[in-house]
Amino acid sequence: MKKFLKSFVYSFKGLTYAFKTQLSFRVHCLATILVILLGLYTKLNSSEWLWITVAIALVVVLELINTAIEILVDLVSPQQNSKAGAIKDVASAAVLVAGIMALVIGLIIFVPKFI
Numbered sequence: 783m784k785k786f787l788k789s790f791v792y793s794f795k796g797l798t799y800a801f802k803t804q805l806s807f808r809v810h811c812l813a814t815i816l817v818i819l820l821g822l823y824t825k826l827n828s829s830e831w832l833w834i835t836v837a838i839a840l841v842v843v844l845e846l847i848n849t850a851i852e853i854l855v856d857l858v859s860p861q862q863n864s865k866a867g868a869i870k871d872v873a874s875a876a877v878l879v880a881g882i883m884a885l886v887i888g889l890i891i892f893v894p895k896f897i
């Protein structure tokens with residue numbers, strides 16, 4: 783049980799690390815808060831909340847994985863290396879694709895509420 787609780791502490795350390803070191807993670811956290819406030823203001827129904835939750839989680843999870851990959855690449859390849867660069871670029875592209883998907887979901891849900 784103690785080990786299980788400790789793993790939460792480590793996970794929280796990871797979240798804190800990402801928040802402190804990654805500007806994009808802080809931007810996504812701010813966007814998450816704004817979207818939740820907008821969702822409350824526009825009184826989303828449960829299926830709309832479900833889509834918004836999935837979109838937010840997908841972006842945040844990929845941002846965390848991207849951060850972990852960046853740290854790993856910096857550890858194993860501190861020197862310039864084309865493959866190291868490609869790994870970072872592909873991981874970053876995953877965040878971009880998720881971000882575009884989240885934007886599309888957000889537009890589909892929120893635009894009709896204001897027209």
Ligand SMILES: Nc1ncnc2c1ncn2[C@@H]1O[C@H](COP(=O)(O)OP(=O)(O)OP(=O)(O)O)[C@@H](O)[C@H]1O
Nearest residue numbers: 804852859860861862863864866867868870871874
């Ligand atoms: N070791 C490396 N070898 C070759 N290219 C690299 C290397 N490290 C980074 N790059 C290139 O520089 C880009 C930016 O790398 P960097 O580590 O600054 O990522 P970042 O997303 O800007 O990180 P951060 O979120 O910490 O600012 C990478 O996407 C990659 O194209």
